[in-house]
Structure formats: C-alpha cells, structure tokens
Amino acid sequence: MPTNTFFHLPEEKQQRLLDAAQIEFSRHSLQEASIANIVKLAEIPRGSFYQYFENKEDLYFYYFATLRKNSERDLEKQIIAENGDLIEAMDVYFSKMIVEVLTGENASFYRNLFVNMDYRASRRVTDNLATGEEEKNRKQHCHKHRGRKGHAAYAEHLYQIIDRSKLTIETPKEFTWFMQTAMHAVFSTIVDGYRQQRENTAYDSTEAVKQLKMKLSWLKNGAYK
Structure with a gap:
C-alpha cells in the first residue's frame, strides 16, 4: 500500500x-x-x-x-441479484471482467500482468479480484480507519451471503479453496485469450467468455455425464 x-x-x-x-x-x-x-x-x-x-x-x-476498485461491491451485488447463487453471480461478473481485460482501455496492462504472473502476484491478484482487498485498504487509509478487514474476513462475509443450500461447501475454509479453484479457471481463460489474440488478430473475446462459462459449468455440474 x-x-x-x-x-x-x-x-x-x-x-x-x-x-x-x-x-x-x-x-x-x-x-x-x-x-x-x-x-x-x-x-x-x-x-x-x-x-x-x-x-x-x-x-x-x-x-x-x-x-478494480468496484470489484468487491460489484461481485457482492451480483451475488445478491442472483439470490445468493454463487456460480451464476461469478458467471455474470467474471464474463464481463474477461472482456474488459482482453479488449478494454487497460488491456496492455492486464496482458503484462496475467502473462507474466508468478505465484506471489497471483495471490495478490486473487485477493483483489475476489474481494477488492487492496481498494478496501486504500479507503481505510484515506478515512484513517484503524481497523483492517482482511481477505479472510471478507471471504467469510461472502460465505454468509451465498445460498449454501446449492453447494456442497460446508465451511469458510472450503469456500476459500473453492474460490481459489474458480480464480484459476478465470486466470487460465484470460491467459489463453491473450495467446489466441497473439496468434489470431481476428480473435473475438466472446470465445474466452464461452470457455469460462464451460469451466464454471464443470464446477457447478461436474464433468461426468
């Protein structure tokens, strides 16, 4: 910070x-x-x-x-809009985010970020995309708040607002593991999107969205027939 x-x-x-x-x-x-x-x-x-x-x-x-300053608010709002359905909320939220990072005004910055990401960077990015943690800390500095609500605390908040009856997730720790798995699906889709852009100038970012939706459907329904 x-x-x-x-x-x-x-x-x-x-x-x-x-x-x-x-x-x-x-x-x-x-x-x-x-x-x-x-x-x-x-x-x-x-x-x-x-x-x-x-x-x-x-x-x-x-x-x-x-x-990513609106990431925390937007993801939370989407979960509420989907009546607590985590997968549906992630589908909507991250589908929009993927188009933004691949084709938006900051696409060059995001390309360097995701293509060159190491483990340490991936942890920082995961925390921010999933929880808006860095922006929250910025606001606390600006308003001179003494308390710092960490990533674990916000993950617990999300865990409380999702409809857990739809999931086999039973504890906040399991929820953290699930979010890590979901974020890997997002990251790998973005990196593949940049690779496709490099190889094909006519590449359409909606293809990346389709890929992500398929990965999220596997998380939701499994890959078995």
Whole structure:
C-alpha cells in the first residue's frame, strides 16, 4: 500500500503518478518496468517516489487495485441479484471482467500482468479480484480507519451471503479453496485469450467468455455425464 504521505498529496499529483504507472506497466512487465521511467513520466524526483511507495511492486498492485476498485461491491451485488447463487453471480461478473481485460482501455496492462504472473502476484491478484482487498485498504487509509478487514474476513462475509443450500461447501475454509479453484479457471481463460489474440488478430473475446462459462459449468455440474 502507498504511504500516508502519498494520500496527503494533492489529487493532481497522485493522478500523475498513477498515469505514469499506467504507461510504464503497459509497456513493460513488472520485472522489466523501471522506477526511473516512472518518476520521469510523473515529473517527480526519484527520492520522492520512496516517500510514497516502498518499491515498484507497491505501486504496481496499488494501480491494479484502482482499476478494480468496484470489484468487491460489484461481485457482492451480483451475488445478491442472483439470490445468493454463487456460480451464476461469478458467471455474470467474471464474463464481463474477461472482456474488459482482453479488449478494454487497460488491456496492455492486464496482458503484462496475467502473462507474466508468478505465484506471489497471483495471490495478490486473487485477493483483489475476489474481494477488492487492496481498494478496501486504500479507503481505510484515506478515512484513517484503524481497523483492517482482511481477505479472510471478507471471504467469510461472502460465505454468509451465498445460498449454501446449492453447494456442497460446508465451511469458510472450503469456500476459500473453492474460490481459489474458480480464480484459476478465470486466470487460465484470460491467459489463453491473450495467446489466441497473439496468434489470431481476428480473435473475438466472446470465445474466452464461452470457455469460462464451460469451466464454471464443470464446477457447478461436474464433468461426468
């Protein structure tokens, strides 16, 4: 997370840093991105960067969180709209998300994120996509809340609002395992979508949506006839 110093900056200066992050992380993977390029684009001294962020990873995942800032609310709203049906809610929510990451204005950033993702990054991204955790922490910094509601606490909240009568999931721990499995289905579909785009310029992102729907149907109904 950014430091309190960052949150005390004028909004215009905060946005300059985020705009610089968008450009650099869309051009390069996290591993290849350069703090020197970021501070040059943001027009700030290099030393100032470390007053705001611990390292480039800190900025990277915060920028990702700003893109996904409505993820927690939207997933929760979708679960409620589907009367607690978790699979149906995930079908609607993640189908929209896949089209966004493959073809939206931040597609280059997402491509670098998903194609170059390692285990550590996948854990951060999973927490954010499933719970909006990074954005929630940002809001707590902005409003100076002392309590921090962690990923486990929000997973427990989702567990309470889903219709568990439709599932064989019996404990919050099992729910966490299920969400990890579901997120792997989402990630693998996105990565395959980028591969298809690279090989075929006419590739339609709706094909990725079809793939995800099939994977979710296997989770819901099983693969056996």
